[in-house]
Amino acid sequence: MKHETTRLGTVIILATLLVLGYVGITGLAKNSHSRKIVSEKTKTEAVKDKKNITKSASAPVSPNLGSVFELDGNIAQDGVLDDWATLDAGGGSAIAKTLDSNGQPINIPDPAGTTIFTGGGSKDGLDIPNWRYTGGSVPDKDEILDAFAAAYSVNGELIVVFGADRFAVNGDSQVGLWFFKQAVGLGPNGTFTGQHSVGDILILSHFTQGGGTVNIEVYEWVGSGGDTGGTLQHVASGVNNCAITTSACAITNSSPIASPWAYKAKGMPAGTIPTGGFFEGGVNLTALGISNECFSAFLAETRSSQSVDATLKDFVEGTFTLVPEVSAGPDALITCANPTAQLTASSPLEPNVTFHWTTADGNITSNPDAKTITVDRAGTYTVTITGATGCSNSDSAVVTQDTTPPVANAGPDATLTCSITSVQLNGQTDVANPVYQWSTLDGHIVGASNGASITADKAGTYTLMVTNPVNGCGASDSAVVNANVAPPSVQFSKTSADGNALSVLLTTVASSNSVPAGTLSYQYQTCVLNCNLDASWTNAGANQTTFVFSNFGLVSPAAQSFSIGSDNYSGQLFVVNTRVKVSDAGNGCSTTSSPALVKKVTAVDP
Numbered sequence: 377m378k379h380e381t382t383r384l385g386t387v388i389i390l391a392t393l394l395v396l397g398y399v400g401i402t403g404l405a406k407n408s409h410s411r412k413i414v415s416e417k418t419k420t421e422a423v424k425d426k427k428n429i430t431k432s433a434s435a436p437v438s439p440n441l442g443s444v445f446e447l448d449g450n451i452a453q454d455g456v457l458d459d460w461a462t463l464d465a466g467g468g469s470a471i472a473k474t475l476d477s478n479g480q481p482i483n484i485p486d487p488a489g490t491t492i493f494t495g496g497g498s499k500d501g502l503d504i505p506n507w508r509y510t511g512g513s514v515p516d517k518d519e520i521l522d523a524f525a526a527a528y529s530v531n532g533e534l535i536v537v538f539g540a541d542r543f544a545v546n547g548d549s550q551v552g553l554w555f556f557k558q559a560v561g562l563g564p565n566g567t568f569t570g571q572h573s574v575g576d577i578l579i580l581s582h583f584t585q586g587g588g589t590v591n592i593e594v595y596e597w598v599g600s601g602g603d604t605g606g607t608l609q610h611v612a613s614g615v616n617n618c619a620i621t622t623s624a625c626a627i628t629n630s631s632p633i634a635s636p637w638a639y640k641a642k643g644m645p646a647g648t649i650p651t652g653g654f655f656e657g658g659v660n661l662t663a664l665g666i667s668n669e670c671f672s673a674f675l676a677e678t679r680s681s682q683s684v685d686a687t688l689k690d691f692v693e694g695t696f697t698l699v700p701e702v703s704a705g706p707d708a709l710i711t712c713a714n715p716t717a718q719l720t721a722s723s724p725l726e727p728n729v730t731f732h733w734t735t736a737d738g739n740i741t742s743n744p745d746a747k748t749i750t751v752d753r754a755g756t757y758t759v760t761i762t763g764a765t766g767c768s769n770s771d772s773a774v775v776t777q778d779t780t781p782p783v784a785n786a787g788p789d790a791t792l793t794c795s796i797t798s799v800q801l802n803g804q805t806d807v808a809n810p811v812y813q814w815s816t817l818d819g820h821i822v823g824a825s826n827g828a829s830i831t832a833d834k835a836g837t838y839t840l841m842v843t844n845p846v847n848g849c850g851a852s853d854s855a856v857v858n859a860n861v862a863p864p865s866v867q868f869s870k871t872s873a874d875g876n877a878l879s880v881l882l883t884t885v886a887s888s889n890s891v892p893a894g895t896l897s898y899q900y901q902t903c904v905l906n907c908n909l910d911a912s913w914t915n916a917g918a919n920q921t922t923f924v925f926s927n928f929g930l931v932s933p934a935a936q937s938f939s940i941g942s943d944n945y946s947g948q949l950f951v952v953n954t955r956v957k958v959s960d961a962g963n964g965c966s967t968t969s970s971p972a973l974v975k976k977v978t979a980v981d982p
């Protein structure tokens with residue numbers, strides 16, 4: 377018991393020294409190397425923050441890693457913090473996590489005997505194109521069965537946690553964990569795809585057989601000029617008590633634990649991970665001045681030693697993206713009926729993301745930094761979201777526009793005449809199920825005005841509005857109804873003298889007022905009393921402009937007595953009305969003339 381206490385005290389002292397040591401080392405590392413980063417501004421602030429921490433004890437204190445995640449040597453959630461079982465069940469507040477080939481969190485399984493490193497180029501200090509893999513086996517204690525990782529954002533600090541389990545515990549096993557900025561995967565013929573980026577993170581630690589002290593070292597890939605083999609820069613050393621460190625730590629299970637995922641250790645019943653078969657740890661990358669690393673891939677490996685030049689053995693790899701997922705939402709359509717559209721972005725990391733919309737060819741009419749925007753023009757709209765750790769991602773939605781008006785054709789103009797007293801106007805369009813509406817200011821529509829065709833009985837301008845119900849767009853056209861109703865002009869007069877003549881010549885002078893001029897035809901009438909009631913018309917035919925009247929017998933003469941000197945006379949006076957009716961074939965109009973009187977005096981007898 378006393379021995380145990382002394383050992384723990386030693387560990388704490390060592391841990392304190394290690395923490396103090398990494399601060400100095402990372403300070404140097406930050407000045408020595410440039411890094412490709414998402415946001416220079418944020419990066420600068422991170423470095424500045426780190427300097428503040430170094431200088432001032434009153435600066436904000438990073439959380440101990442054990443207060444972010446249950447880095448407690450088991451998988452089950454024992455308190456309020458997430459543990460791997462939390463994430464495995466789909467819960468938790470991680471901003472990134474490993475997914476298996478089915479897209480499910482959290483463990484990436486790696487069946488024994490598959491995908492092991494091979495060849496002399498498979499070293500952590502060499503770039504990924506040098507790595508090779510093959511099928512085969514490694515010593516049982518180096519067989520990884522599952523690996524997993526997750527990221528958390530606490531007060532803007534990026535904390536990555538990671539872990540693995542293995543097949544056998546007959547001895548310690550060195551373990552490495554890579555977080556890659558670019559995608560890394562398995563290529564053809566035993567090669568890997570992808571390559572290192574400056575800023576890739578390598579964490580070296582180990583499974584310990586009995587759950588003892590777990591050294592942990594953090595490196596950053598710098599490509600050249602690094603203090604570890606040139607390509608790597610040592611960033612920090614961690615401790616094996618996650619409750620007391622803000623930088624890096626790791627721990628193994630000191631007693632058998634239950635596994636929530638399919639697991640069977642060598643010589644053990646399924647579902648139980650023996651002591652030293654489980655490893656987990658965490659790193660606060662912000663506290664190390666290397667936040668803003670938008671990782672996209674993860675690899676866990678076993679190795680022959682903790683040297684970066686060690687021979688690599690088993691590995692398991694998968695995606696681990698700190699790039700927040702984003703959707704710009706469904707595409708949208710602008711029509712005449714809906715002249716604006718709304719686009720709504722979404723991200724699983726809401727509300728801890730910011731939105732910013734842009735467009736090169738469209739038009740945003742609302743706040744472009746909102747989750748939902750309103751647009752009024754066709755175009756491609758791109759939303760960029762930035763997560764709490766500064767990683768961005770974007771997606772686009774396309775807005776199309778259907779504002780094509782329908783064809784509106786009110787049809788040909790029409791003409792009303794004396795014989796055509798109403799006309800039909802026939803509208804046409806090119807869309808299905810159109811909505812028609814006719815209107816007129818100076819004409820008159822007989823009956824319905826909302827059909828394709830209308831009846832008009834008055835001269836005027838008739839306007840047809842056609843609306844396409846699909847997009848709400850309308851168009852109009854007009855037809856004019858003209859009037860051709862002017863009657864012919866007529867003058868009807870005697871052109872021979874009255875008197876005792878047996879006949880009287882009457883002449884009609886008429887002209888067409890139709891446009892164009894029509895052919896005139898004539899009818900003559902004689903009547904005695906009221907010509908309006910007399911129907912004795914004579915059809916005289918076209919062009920017969922003269923009428924000879926002689927039928928004085930149709931009327932009883934009035935007896936007249938008169939004296940000339942001393943002689944008394946008596947006689948008979950015949951008086952007959954005559955008229956002409958002129959009809960114009962051009963417009964069907966006709967004019968009846970005023971009566972012309974013809975007279976005859978007979979039987980003068982002194």
Ligand SMILES: [Ca+2]
Pocket residue numbers: 446447448449450451452459460656
């Ligand atoms: Ca745990």
Ligand SMILES: [Ca+2]
Pocket residue numbers: 446448450451452453454459
């Ligand atoms: Ca736990």
Ligand SMILES: [Ca+2]
Pocket residue numbers: 486490491492690691692
């Ligand atoms: Ca493997």
